[in-house]
Amino acid sequence: xxxxxxxxxxxxxxxxxxxxxxxxxxxxxxxxxxxxxxxxxxxxxxxxxxxxxxxxxxxxxxxxxxxxxxxxxxxxxxxxxxxxxxxxxxxxxxxxxxxxxxxxxxxxxxxxxxxxxxxxxxxxxxxxxxxxxxxxxxxxxxxxxxxxxxxxxxxxxxxxxxxxxxxx
Numbered sequence: 001x002x003x004x005x006x007x008x009x010x011x012x013x014x015x016x017x018x019x020x021x022x023x024x025x026x027x028x029x030x031x032x033x034x035x036x037x038x039x040x041x042x043x044x045x046x047x048x049x050x051x052x053x054x055x056x057x058x059x060x061x062x063x064x065x066x067x068x069x070x071x072x073x074x075x076x077x078x079x080x081x082x083x084x085x086x087x088x089x090x091x092x093x094x095x096x097x098x099x100x101x102x103x104x105x106x107x108x109x110x111x112x113x114x115x116x117x118x119x120x121x122x123x124x125x126x127x128x129x130x131x132x133x134x135x136x137x138x139x140x141x142x143x144x145x146x147x148x149x150x151x152x153x154x155x156x157x158x159x160x161x162x163x164x165x166x167x168x
Contacts, residue, residue, distance in 0.1 A: 084165035088117075088156035094125045097154040098167050105168055106147040110139035113161035121148035125155035139164075 084098050097119060111117045111134040118131035125131045134140060
């Protein structure tokens with residue numbers, strides 16, 4: 001009975017996460033579901049990264065055997081995260097968020113300021129259609145297969161706008 005209650009709570013949390021994900025779809029094209037252990041996920045393709053899931057330590061999940069069932073070997077994409085968090089040094093001027101990095105597997109970014117920030121993975125960020133606009137509190141993680149290894153640029157209109165960023 002207790003195990004059934006735990007499953008019901010987990011199902012409710014998953015539904016809540018999906019609802020929040022749908023509501024944030026305009027500002028966050030990708031969101032990860034945090035699981036206690038990557039081996040607890042069912043229906044995974046063997047040895048393939050699963051960008052929708054990360055373990056409690058923030059590592060992306062893969063599974064050594066399909067289904068994440070008993071006997072599965074939990075593995076993660078191997079990389080050490082590097083903090084790229086900071087703030088806008090000079091409002092109205094683009095700056096480098098992350099330098100080019102051939103070993104980059106991905107990144108996560110969150111706007112922690114009260115105004116819009118813009119990021120660009122292919123050129124210089126600007127407050128226009130060439131850059132991804134992230135409203136206050138919004139976050140973004142590109143799909144692994146689409147994560148650029150080139151420099152990532154950021155633009156904020158006001159000096160001191162804070163942001164969180166991790167590169168892995």
